[in-house]
Structure formats: C-alpha cells, structure tokens
C-alpha cells in the first residue's frame with residue numbers, strides 16, 4: 001500500500017541514480033579556510049584529528065604565509081585568525097574590503113571589544129532587564145590607568161569592596177596579560193603596575209563556568225576556580241598575592257563531585273538561547289549571531305539583539321520591549337568566544353560574568369566548529385529574540401532575561 005505522495009519504487013531508483021550521477025559530475029566544492037595563528041595556537045587548535053575531521057567534511061585548512069601579502073594568497077572561503085598587532089589588523093581589514101565574499105572569523109572590530117577587560121564587559125553592564133527570576137551581573141570594577149599611588153584613594157572613593165582581583169587592563173595573548181592578583185587591602189595595590197582593572201572578588205564556591213560559543217552552538221564546562229574568601233580571612237590577611245591560572249583547561253571540574261546545589265541546578269538553569277534560521281540579508285552580512293545566557297527554566301525570553309551592519313558600539317540603547325525591538329549589538333559580529341561566569345555563593349540565581357575570551361583554546365568543539373565553517377559560505381542563520389527590558393548604566397546592573405525556548 002503506498003501512502004499518498006510516496007514515489008513508486010522504480011521512480012525512486014531513477015531519482016537515486018540521477019542524484020548520484022550529479023554528485024559525481026559536481027564533486028563537492030571544498031571550503032578553503034585560510035588560517036593565521038601563532039605557532040602555539042596552531043599547535044593547540046589545529047590538531048591532526050581536527051584536520052582529518054575537516055577534510056571529511058570538505059573543509060581544507062591552509063596556512064596563511066605571514067611573510068607574504070595576504071591579498072596575494074588564497075583564494076579562501078573563510079579566513080580564521082587570532083593574531084595581534086597593527087600590521088595584521090591592517091592587512092585583514094584591507095583584505096575584507098577587497099574580498100567581501102570571504103567570511104572573516106572574526107571581524108577585527110568585533111574582536112577589539114574583547115582586548116580590554118573594561119570594554120569586554122560593557123555590553124553585559126549596559127543591559128538591565130527588570131522583573132525576572134535570574135540575574136547576570138558584572139562585578140563592580142574600576143580601571144586604574146596610571147599613578148599606582150592613587151589606587152588606595154580611588155578604591156576607597158569608588159567604594160569597592162575587598163578583596164579585589166587585579167587584572168591587566170589589556171588582553172593581548174601574552175603571559176603578562178594573564179597576571180592576576182588578589183588584594184586583601186587597597187594599600188598593597190599601589191605595588192602593582194597600571195593599567196589595571198580592579199574587580200570586586202565574588203565568592204562563588206570555587207567553581208567557574210566557561211560558556212563556549214561557536215556561531216550557533218554553545219557548550220558549557222565547569223572548571224575549578226578560586227575558593228571563597230571568608231570574613232575572618234579578610235580581617236586577618238593583608239597584602240596582594242599573585243595567583244596562577246586556576247581555571248585553565250587542566251582544572252576541569254566536570255567530573256568533580258560538586259555540591260548538587262552548585263552543579264546540576266546551575267547548569268540546568270543556565271538556559272542557552274535558541275535561534276531560528278531565516279534570511280537575514282537585511283542585516284548586511286548574512287550572519288547574525290549573538291550570545292545571551294538566559295537564566296532559570298521558567299523564564300520567557302523574548303530578546304531581540306540584532307547585529308548592526310556597522311561595527312558594534314557600546315552606547316546603550318533602550319530596548320523598548322518585545323513589541324518594538326531596537327537594534328542592540330551585544331558581542332555583535334563575534335562567532336568564536338567564551339564567557340567565564342560564576343554564581344554568587346549563597347544565592348540561587350545571581351551570576352557574574354567575570355571575563356570574556358576571544359577564540360579560546362579548545363573552542364572548536366570538533367564537528368560543531370567545523371559545521372560552522374562549512375556553513376559560512378551560505379550562512380542563513382539568524383538569532384532573533386526580542387529583548388524585553390531597558391538599559392541602565394548602573395555598574396553592577398542586573399541583566400535578567402526571560403526566555404521561552
């Protein structure tokens with residue numbers, strides 16, 4: 001018995017042969033990905049198994065020769081890069097202008113925002129969504145650009161609560177940009193070398209969440225982190241102490257036997273956005289992707305964050321609510337990044353974004369990342385959620401979102 005619309009067997013066979021012959025006539029067009037990475041990054045990122053997986057998906061990685069003009073190389077379908085310095089930035093900007101059809105991962109002006117520990121958190125602080133059940137905040141922080149002797153006075157004036165985490169203001173991939181200090185009093189901070197960001201330390205039970213975003217895919221991992229600082233400790237200890245990279249890949253807490261209130265519930269509650277596929281040609285480049293962590297299952301989010309065709313800006317624009325969304329760039333233009341988030345100890349749903357990294361180590365997540373590359377040639381995916389909230393500039397503003405997925 002044939003169901004209405006089903007093809008008769010002989011017809012089905014004919015269709016199969018036709019599609020097979022087509023594929024033989026038109027071998028799959030390779031997606032050529034030119035990459036410009038430091039040798040350290042290439043080693044950690046482009047491992048043989050990723051190259052093989054890519055090749056099986058019709059994706060070919062080709063090293064960009066940094067000693068030759070980029071414009072003389074290729075042709076590429078995608079340029080994947082994580083290099084610093086004005087020369088490279090100039091070369092990639094020029095290349096983009098002359099090769100608008102090539103997808104550059106990611107546009108330098110989008111990456112720019114993550115190279116500074118103040119601007120990287122601007123978007124998160126600029127959004128304030130009222131009446132919801134969960135909060136995503138940013139620790140109160142201040143920038144010290146020069147004169148370390150002024151730090152104690154500035155910290156007191158700003159009313160920052162101790163302990164403080166002192167971080168280099170600039171993120172440039174050097175070991176120095178990861179030199180972190182924990183200060184138990186503001187006077188010892190004048191030993192440090194500006195420019196710095198001084199960020200309030202938030203007790204978070206020693207577990208950190210790294211949320212990796214690759215285009216439309218997300219992965220959350222848990223890492224060990226700094227332990228809580230008790231009031232007793234704070235009253236007894238003085239000085240500023242350097243600490244190592246406690247939450248690196250080796251510090252995975254994924255299998256750690258964590259207090260259930262920390263582990264399952266949080267990860268269950270960290271609700272990752274959904275997105276729909278639609279023609280977003282109206283947005284200039286045909287890629288629209290943003291990142292928003294919505295919290296707690298029972299929220300209904302309608303958040304619209306649209307990417308402007310121009311480069312992202314951090315001027316807060318009130319998103320007037322679901323019915324009349326206004327464009328609001330939030331990490332717009334970025335497709336490869338991760339967000340470091342912690343939950344305030346003793347709370348159910350108050351989270352803090354403490355750091356955002358561009359194209360971190362193990363971000364490609366195998367198939368997911370490669371699927372992103374494969375799609376870049378014909379990307380028609382968009383992320384459209386309407387933000388129901390308003391913008392505030394209060395430093396420790398709460399970003400709440402309501403989501404229905």
Ligand SMILES: Nc1ncnc2c1ncn2[C@@H]1O[C@H](COP(=O)(O)OP(=O)(O)OP(=O)(O)O)[C@@H](O)[C@H]1O
Pocket residue numbers: 139165167177178179180199200201202203204208224225226245246247248340342354355357
């Ligand atoms: N405000 C904060 N409150 C509590 N702990 C913090 C805070 N800021 C940083 N930390 C701790 O310090 C660690 C490093 O912070 P951060 O991620 O900003 O530095 P980083 O050098 O960029 O690290 P990475 O490159 O691994 O992301 C965090 O993983 C966390 O353990």
Ligand SMILES: O=P(O)(O)O[C@H]1[C@H](O)[C@H](O)[C@H](OP(=O)(O)O)[C@@H](OP(=O)(O)O)[C@@H]1O
Pocket residue numbers: 040041044171172173174210247248249338357358359360361362
């Ligand atoms: O734990 P991961 O692998 O995510 O650590 C990242 C880290 O968060 C930063 O993104 C590093 O990049 P820089 O800030 O440029 O140093 C990554 O180093 P990279 O050499 O892989 O880019 C870490 O992997």
Ligand SMILES: [Mg+2]
Pocket residue numbers: 355356357
């Ligand atoms: Mg970081």
